[in-house]
Amino acid sequence: MRRVRPGVAAARGSAGGATPAASRPAASRPAASRPAGEERALTSVAAGEKYRERQEEDGQVRTRPADLPRLWHVTLSVSGEEADLKEVRRALEQLAHDHPFLLTSRYAVDHAEIRYWEEARDLHDAAAVALRLWGEHRQTAGLPPWEIVGLEVIDRQTYHLRIAEGYGPAPATPVGVHPY
Secondary structure, three states: OOOOOOOOOOOOOOOOOOOOHHHOOHHHOOHHHOOOOOOOOOOOOOOOHHHOEEEEEOOEEEEEOOOOOEEEEEEEEEEOOOOOHHHHHHHHHHHHHHOOOEEEEEEOOOEEEEEEEEEEOOHHHHHHHHHHHHHHHHHHHOOOOOEEEEEEEEEHHHHHHHHHHOOOOOOOOOOEEEEO
């Protein structure tokens, strides 16, 4: 059994001890060891040939790179302390104006649900954008200081399959901002 002193992380796959943080690139160091103000850059990596999608059209099989943008149906749920119902509606209408792909919003005094289509390379990118949506528009749209409590991101094909089978995120209300 290998023992490590508290506060010292063992390097994976090494028999020797921990790799000093200073010898690793800044992007791979833990946040606590980065200089103040230095942020970790996130990048996407395109899938290799093995992960290309196959599409059949007119009996012909075509492949397309999996990193081309696709449409994703996003349902974002938020909740928090009660807020004035008129202000919640006004803020969601402003969000719909600022984010033109917004399909529908449902709201109450302490929670809301937003549905929209997002164009992104993959589910990870669509989810990342969705998770930033509420916070980034909180001040500009005057949204309540609620937290995100739910997120569903599904591809276009799955969305339409669910609708055709009579279950899933069926359109609850017409496009727009509506109370529950």
